[in-house]
Amino acid sequence: MLSKILKFCYFILVSLVLGCGENQNNSKDTPSTSEAEKAPEAKKSSAKTILCFGDSITAGYGLEDNNDAYPAVLQTKIDSLSLDYTVINSGVSGETTAGGKSRLSWILNQPIDIFLLELGGNDGLRGIPLTETSSNLQAIIDMIREKSPDTKIILAGMELPPNMGQDYTDEFRNIFYDLAKENDLAFIPFILKDVGGIAALNQNDGIHPTVEGHKIVGETVWEILKPMLEP
Incomplete structure (x- = not known):
């Protein structure tokens, strides 16, 4: 019973908080778009690239050190196996699918071997038409494939609070399932599994998520990512 109450409280709070990063000015909590976009250029190397493209979950909103966010957890796992991959955190707090689509062209001006797409939550919380969210996500997928046909794409799903209405939340969830199936993508149904x-x-x-929460998010992503890595 307590678990159900916690989950309900979590979903109520999500509508108030998930998009809040858009208006935050604290650089510790909210990396600016320019900072997120500089990251890929700053980390150029001979290593293959894994780019995590998302909102506040990916950005590591609220952490004392953004290097504790799940992309850094993935890098630690990769390094422990001596794999030649660099993980780039390209998360922007408050990002919508439209915002992600608008900054994608610049991001794609570099080789990307694996592209993790974690967007859509803020769309749902703002009541953006589901057709628009789906269209934007499909456009992002199409842009990646047109620019870099060999890039592997992982789509990360998100859940909405029940107070948004059962029909809406179900349809929102199905956007990610349908896109993953139609585009034959590697798929994470709920990136906050076992954390939310x-x-x-x-x-x-x-x-x-806290630092410990991000470790679990990293494990969830790792289950899908690890089989895609080349020794």
Whole structure:
């Protein structure tokens, strides 16, 4: 019963907090778009590139050190196996699918071997028409494939709070399932699996993962990512 109450509270809070990064000015909590876009250029090397493209979940909103966000967890795992991959955190707090689409062309001006797409949550919380969210995500997928046909894409799904209405939340969830199936993508149904709704794994806002929460998010992503890596 307690678990159900926590999950309900989590979903209520998500609508108030997930998009809040858009208006934050604290550089510790909210990396600017320019900072996120500089990251790929700053980390150019001979290593293959894994780019995590998302919103506040990917950006590591609220952490003392953004290097504790799940992309850094992935890098640690990769390094422990001596694999030649560099993980780039290209998350921007408050990002919508439209915002992601608008900055994608610049991001694609570099070789990307694996592209993790984690966007859509803020669309749902703002009541953006589901057809628009789906269209934007499809456009992002199409842009990646047109620019870099060999890039492998992972699509990460998100869940909405039940107070948005059962029909809406179900249709929102199905956007990710349908896109993954139609485009034959590697798929993570819910990137906050085993983290969302668990107070001990979230910050005081009840939505953004703690350092420990990001470790679990990293494990969830790793299950899909690891088989895609080449020795």
